[in-house]
Amino acid sequence: MIDHARDLASVREATERLLTAAAALDNASVAEPSRLPGWSRGHVLAHIARNADALVNVLEGRPMYASSEARDADIDRDAPRPLDVQLADVRESAATFQATGDRPADWSRTVELRNGVTDEAARVPFRRLIEVELHHVDLGIGYELEDLPGDFVRREIDFLTDRFAGHKSLPALTLTDDQGRSWTTGGGAQDGPVQVTGPAADLVGWLAGRRDGAALKATGGALPALPPL
Structure with missing residues (x-):
């Protein structure tokens, strides 16, 4: 059974883990390659922030992204920012996502994601958890797949x-x-x-x-x- 409130709490915890770990970086290391081909760590952090914005759009009934091209352009635009700006953006966008998720809503409704994919609103917090947990690993800063919470691994499989x-x-x-x-x-x-x-x-x-x-x-x-x- 989907428990969106539990998943929202897990998202909050996972985001704090990521922010704490990323705070040990510096501007030079943010510009270094991540584990995702063609993306720096700055790209990964920018994507995490913009994904939070996108999922707020989903929960509020707007298109997830204006277009695939706009999504990619926003990540490329934000990737070169210094560490303090990246972390503030991840923190603030995550807080907006949490606040949106905390509002009373019909969590059984159908929402639309990218490329015409639809899902139950209650699954959106878990989708966000996937983004935060896996992209934390993608940063290549000491958080490995073996460090992922066991319940998350089972559910992601x-x-x-x-x-x-x-x-x-x-x-x-x-x-x-x-x-x-x-x-x-x-x-x-x-x-x-x-x-x-x-x-x-x-x-x-x-x-x-x-x-x-x-x-x-x-x-x-x-x-x-x-x-x-």
């Missing part, structure tokens, strides 16, 4: 396996983590089934495009390349 379910390029997949929890996904291709096992951190890293799956074991077929998120 739930989220991503649901997203890839039935995808035409993927065989049937059964994923099993090191605690014996299993998920099924794929199934749109004719080959398979493929059994994929490994640590939960490596499973979520592979599904989220943060790891290549080298630490995972595949039986019944090769580990497939996942389509872009």
Whole structure:
């Protein structure tokens, strides 16, 4: 069951972790490459801030972004800013998102995200949590997939396996983590089934495009390349 209030609290905690860690950077290190190809750490911080604004738009019934081009331009514009400005922007935009989430609302309503994707409003706080947690890892400042809260990892695997379910390029997949929890996904291709096992951190890293799956074991077929998120 989705608990948007619990997820809003988790977003607040995750944002504080990120801000505390990022405060140890300096202007030079903010300009250095992140773990995301083509993006500096400044790009990642700018994206985190602009994503908060975008999800406020979603909750208030406006388009998430004016356009894909405007989204990218805003991130490129904000990426070179000094550390103190970046942190203030992340903090202030996060506070606006929290305040919007704290208002009385119909959380069962359907909202529209990017590219025509729709979802229940109650899932928006978890979507924000994904952005904060994974992009904290992307900063490359000591927060790793293994540091992600266990409940978040389980739910993110739930989220991503649901997203890839039935995808035409993927065989049937059964994923099993090191605690014996299993998920099924794929199934749109004719080959398979493929059994994929490994640590939960490596499973979520592979599904989220943060790891290549080298630490995972595949039986019944090769580990497939996942389509872009």
